[in-house]
Amino acid sequence: MRCIIFSGADIFDxxxxxxxxxxxxxxxxxxxxxxxxEKLGLCADIFIGDFDxxxxxxxxxxxxxxTLPCEKDDTDTFAAxxxxxxxxxxxxxxxxxxxxxMDHTLGNISTLEFLHNEGISARIINEKNEIGIIKNxxxxxxxxxxxxxxxxxxxxxxxLVSISGVKYPLENATIYRNKTLAISNEFYDxxxxxxxxxxxxxxxxxxx
Numbered sequence: 001m002r003c004i005i006f007s008g009a010d011i012f013d014x015x016x017x018x019x020x021x022x023x024x025x026x027x028x029x030x031x032x033x034x035x036x037x038e039k040l041g042l043c044a045d046i047f048i049g050d051f052d053x054x055x056x057x058x059x060x061x062x063x064x065x066x067t068l069p070c071e072k073d074d075t076d077t078f079a080a081x082x083x084x085x086x087x088x089x090x091x092x093x094x095x096x097x098x099x100x101x102m103d104h105t106l107g108n109i110s111t112l113e114f115l116h117n118e119g120i121s122a123r124i125i126n127e128k129n130e131i132g133i134i135k136n137x138x139x140x141x142x143x144x145x146x147x148x149x150x151x152x153x154x155x156x157x158x159x160l161v162s163i164s165g166v167k168y169p170l171e172n173a174t175i176y177r178n179k180t181l182a183i184s185n186e187f188y189d190x191x192x193x194x195x196x197x198x199x200x201x202x203x204x205x206x207x208x
Contacts, residue, residue: 001026003089003120006033006044007077007108009099013127014039017095020125028083030076033096046083049076075104078111085118092122098129109202113154130205138195139203143187147207151175151182151194158199165189175201 004021006029011017018040029037031049048066068079077097084092092115097108108124109131115122116133124131132139134151141149149166153175163170167186175181194203 001087001089002091002093003028003084003087005030005077005080005084005092005094005097006036007080007094007096007104008032008035009096009101009104011036011039011096011126016127017125020093020095026084026087026089028080030080033077033080036096046080048080048083075107075111077104077108078114081111081115084115084120089120092120094122094124095126097124098126098131113200128207132203133200134194134196134203135200136196136198138193141192141194141203141205143190143192144205144207147187147205149185149187149192150204150206151185152202152204153177153199154202155199158196158201160195160197161199161201162195163192165192 002025004025004027008031027037027042027044028046028048029044031051034044034047037044044062046064046066047062048068050068050070050072068076077094081092094108094112098105112122112124112131113133116135122133151161155177157174157176159174161170161173161175165188167188170182
């Protein structure tokens with residue numbers, strides 16, 4: 001099952017978001033993320049949050065509402081991710097997760113790592129970026145036109161990193177968190193192949 005999570009950051013291109021959503025997707029909205037679903041004409045399967053930023057939404061329209069306390073350990077988006085795990089999702093896409101609040105954006109990246117550690121293939125997507133996790137594995141990424149491919153360590157260092165199908169390939173390299181070795185690579189072939197043998201990386205596909 002694929003789960004779509006709507007968080008509360010701005011979405012500027014709803015047509016782009018709609019192109020990634022299928023009628024069979026399970027929809028979870030985290031607090032003010034409900035506004036995105038409503039603009040897309042989607043009915044959330046679960047509406048979760050402390051509702052400090054979605055208090056004007058008519059909650060009676062939704063079958064399952066989970067109310068969280070305002071003082072809590074998890075963000076609303078992280079709580080939504082936990083629900084995705086409980087529901088048995090094997091894939092998750094988070095929209096509305098990259099915004100002006102850097103603390104929330106970084107928290108959403110932590111949420112992405114949590115989902116990956118739970119065995120869920122998870123991505124954060126907006127019209128300019130796609131963010132995912134690579135941990136002790138090999139992944140292939142299809143070429144995106146006019147886009148850059150960057151790798152950012154989440155560990156202090158990530159070892160035995162190889163990347164092919166790009167302008168600047170690497171072979172069994174070590175990438176350090178406090179350096180910028182693997183930023184703004186470019187697709188060369190139709191598919192880029194990334195292997196990580198020891199550690200966790202963010203991959204980011206971005207365009208200006």
